[in-house]
Amino acid sequence: MFGLFSSAPRPTWKRVEDDFVMGACSRRIFGFASRGDGQIWAAFDDQSQPLGSFDGLADAQNAMWEKHRTFHARVCEPAHARFPQRQARPKVSV
Numbered sequence: 558m559f560g561l562f563s564s565a566p567r568p569t570w571k572r573v574e575d576d577f578v579m580g581a582c583s584r585r586i587f588g589f590a591s592r593g594d595g596q597i598w599a600a601f602d603d604q605s606q607p608l609g610s611f612d613g614l615a616d617a618q619n620a621m622w623e624k625h626r627t628f629h630a631r632v633c634e635p636a637h638a639r640f641p642q643r644q645a646r647p648k649v650s651v
């Protein structure tokens with residue numbers, strides 16, 4: 558049952574403003590991106606360290622998730638298995 562999460566980690570994206578997006582997994586916020594002039598997005602990790610500037614939000618999101626992915630597999634998923642959040646309980650769909 559816990560394999561549900563480890564096999565398909567899925568970040569969610571919260572658009573706070575038109576020019577500000579946060580990335581979250583099941584355990585934490587792992588990054589954010591803000592748009593400057595035009596369509597250039599600056600991405601940051603959860604320590605506010607810059608990950609780079611990207612020509613489009615999708616590329617910024619990829620950079621944020623790639624930065625967090627290893628940590629997620631090592632820390633977030635085991636923690637989630639030990640202390641599942643009530644609202645994050647997996648739904649069984651057949």
Ligand SMILES: [Zn+2]
Nearest residue numbers: 582584629633
């Ligand atoms: Zn995570």
